[in-house]
Amino acid sequence: MSSTAVEVGQRIRAARTRRGWSQAELAARLAGQPTPTAISYWESGRRSVGLDDLIELARVLGLGISELLPDPREQRPVGALLRAVAEQVDAQQLAEQLEAFAKDAEQRPRPSLLWEVAPASPRDTAEALLIAAGVKQPPVRIEELVAGCGILIHPWDFEDVDGLMVNLESGPVVWVNKTQAQTRQRFTLAHELGHKLLQHFDRFHLEFGNELSQHATGSHPEFDWRAERAANDFAANLLMPAVMVREAFAQNEDAQTLAALFKVSPAAMGFRLVNLRLTEPAF
Incomplete structure (x- = not known):
């Protein structure tokens, strides 16, 4: 397992614990409803969190994405521009x-x-x-x-x-x-x-x-x-350009519908709506 995955997992566990939720309760609140086992794997660092899941976790836990990521000054550097690595790559x-x-x-x-x-x-x-x-x-x-x-x-x-x-x-x-x-x-x-x-x-x-x-x-x-x-x-x-999202939101405020219109994940659209202050974070 990678050191980054472990630290992200620790931050997820700490945020969940502060809210008094079990792994099953956190899983039930997330879009797509991952299994409690998936939450356990994330928190232990056995599996890294994909971008969409990270956005959704931040939304549900009421955090900024940066709060779930390690301090960049403490990161071990890596060579390639790899995004959302599922596990440590051989x-x-x-x-x-x-x-x-x-x-x-x-x-x-x-x-x-x-x-x-x-x-x-x-x-x-x-x-x-x-x-x-x-x-x-x-x-x-x-x-x-x-x-x-x-x-x-x-x-x-x-x-x-x-x-x-x-x-x-x-x-x-x-x-x-x-x-x-x-x-x-x-x-x-x-x-x-x-x-x-x-x-x-x-x-x-x-x-x-x-x-x-x-x-x-x-x-x-x-x-x-x-x-x-x-x-x-x-x-x-x-x-999800701000002008287009605001125009679409004025016609329909449903995040699922907007996600389909822009061809992005519901989690990404939900986070974008919060970022544009069109909706409030879900707690």
Whole structure:
């Protein structure tokens, strides 16, 4: 198990205990109603919490997502931009998958670059891309936006990784786990696009083969959780633009309906509505 998963689990357990809830009671309050065993695995660090579940946990526990994450100054650095790793990834296995992924991606035709957006804040960068692409209504065509930024989307099947971005000789490529639900794939694409447009690759890199197996367990000196949070913020603003969400909310306040309209998970939409102060956090 990873040290990050353990610390996140400890924070979930502490928040649950403060509320006087059992693991079963917490599970019953969460969208999708995971089993008490799943809660136990999260709290023990045996399984890491996915992004959608983390958002839902924060909502139910009445916390900000950052309160469930370790202090970035205490993080062990890692090499690759991996999002929502389900369990500790075997370095050699990941190295082999990345080599196969890169080899296959190099043979694929490259998309044309249609839009260039200067990096700014996550919100401003997302808004600039939406304006450049002429997006005026939901759902946001995330695949078209990624491709229009000159990035190849290459679905891959490796259960421990939701997505990552890597710069190959032929150009940038985003890995998205094709076995995941569509809403999760869409958020992954938006998150990885955020890393690219916010220029986090000045600080992150991927290495293949033996080099990767040395770095994947944690030795890169520049890893910063702020970049992950910025990419999540970018993704939320891109997939659920504030203006569009407010307009849709004025017509229908149901989070499930809005989630379907924007093609995001109900948990992500619920958190977005709270963030935009359209609804109150559920306690």
